Amino acid sequence: xxxxxxxxxxxxxxxxxxxxxxxxxxxxxxxxxxxxxxxxxxxxxxxxxxxxxxxxxxxxxxxxxxxxxxxxxxxxxxxxxxxxxxxxxxxxxxxxxxxxxxxxxxxxxxxxxxxxxxxxxxxxxxxxxxxxxxxxxxxxxxxxxxxxxxxxxxxxxxxxxxxxxxxxxxxxxxxxxxxxxxxxxxxxxxxxxxxx
Numbered sequence: 001x002x003x004x005x006x007x008x009x010x011x012x013x014x015x016x017x018x019x020x021x022x023x024x025x026x027x028x029x030x031x032x033x034x035x036x037x038x039x040x041x042x043x044x045x046x047x048x049x050x051x052x053x054x055x056x057x058x059x060x061x062x063x064x065x066x067x068x069x070x071x072x073x074x075x076x077x078x079x080x081x082x083x084x085x086x087x088x089x090x091x092x093x094x095x096x097x098x099x100x101x102x103x104x105x106x107x108x109x110x111x112x113x114x115x116x117x118x119x120x121x122x123x124x125x126x127x128x129x130x131x132x133x134x135x136x137x138x139x140x141x142x143x144x145x146x147x148x149x150x151x152x153x154x155x156x157x158x159x160x161x162x163x164x165x166x167x168x169x170x171x172x173x174x175x176x177x178x179x180x181x182x183x184x185x186x187x188x189x190x191x192x193x194x195x196x
Contacts, residue, residue: 009168013072016162018135019052025139026109029146033103043102050093051113055086074171076128083121090114105146108195112138115187123179130172133180136162141188 014020026044034040059082062068068078094110116134123129136158144152163177172180 006169009165012161012165013132013169013171016132016136016158016165017072018131019056021135021139022109022113023048023052025142026106029109029142030102030106032146033106043097043100043106046096046100047093047106047110050089050096051086051110054089055082058082058085072171076124079124079128080121083117083124087114087117087121090117104195108191109142111195112142112188112191115191116183119183119187123183127176127179128172129176129183130163130166130180132162132166133159133172133177134184137181137184138188141185142192145188145192 023044026047027040030040030044030047031037034043056071059068059071059073062078062082063071068082069075073079073082090110090113094107094114097107097110116138120129120131120134140152140155140159143155159181163181166172166177167174
């Protein structure tokens with residue numbers, strides 16, 4: 001799909017991919033909660049390396065071996081093992097952030113990520129939904145819960161933009177994009193209410 005008509009959709013899918021969204025989102029949360037810039041950076045980098053970088057490296061390795069067709073794992077059967085690796089790494093991030101003494105909302109980000117990955121892994125056994133839609137919706141909802149409605153409204157346009165990109169690339173059906181959006185919103189709200 002090298003057609004220039006798809007360039008914007010590929011660009012959005014890469015720039016607003018789940019690891020990028022999750023990694024970027026941790027920085028304002030860590031800075032909001034930490035007593036110093038150094039501690040905030042340490043928390044954000046710990047989360048970013050474990051939750052975002054290591055699973056992406058694993059997926060890239062699987063793509064290179066030919067076990068996965070591309071980094072976005074368009075085929076449902078390609079997703080389960082990367083989800084399990086991501087869940088393991090996210091569990092490590094949660095434990096590490098707790099050991100570092102981070103306030104509850106910081107490891108909560110890892111728990112939300114872990115819950116979403118678990119939901120995606122379970123759904124993947126029978127169907128495929130959009131993890132791109134799930135992650136950006138979760139980030140928008142988290143922005144609203146932690147920083148207010150105004151900042152959430154600023155980033156909200158990314159939700160339909162990401163959905164449109166995934167549809168344009170024929171990676172998902174409208175139902176799969178809507179399902180990812182719902183999972184992202186509901187898991188984030190439910191865990192936030194139960195912890196904070």
